[in-house]
Amino acid sequence: MNARFDMDELNADLESPDQFEWIWDWFWELSSVRRHGPNGPDPITYHDIDVWARLTGNQIRREEIAIIRRMDDAFLSALSEEYREQREREKEE
Helix, strand or coil, rough: CCCCCCCCHHHHHCCHHHHHHHHHHHHHHHHCCCCEEEEEECCCCHHHHHHHHHHHCCCHHHHHHHHHHHHHHHHHHHHHHHHHHHHHHHHHC
């Protein structure tokens, strides 16, 4: 999964990626309730993170917010590339 969404670079910034597994859990929780626009999923916003943290009671530090935002950027970039490749395949058919 990490290679698919180009998360290896993000994990390289961490001393031990397994040590921060909760951030992955938080990212997928936030991602599962994100809004979707006409062009696909919208980015996770600071507002989304704030509301999620208040509703769940999770204490999130600014460093963790920055990591989640970088994860989301990589996720959306990879998804955009997948959509582009799919459109190209459909044109070839």
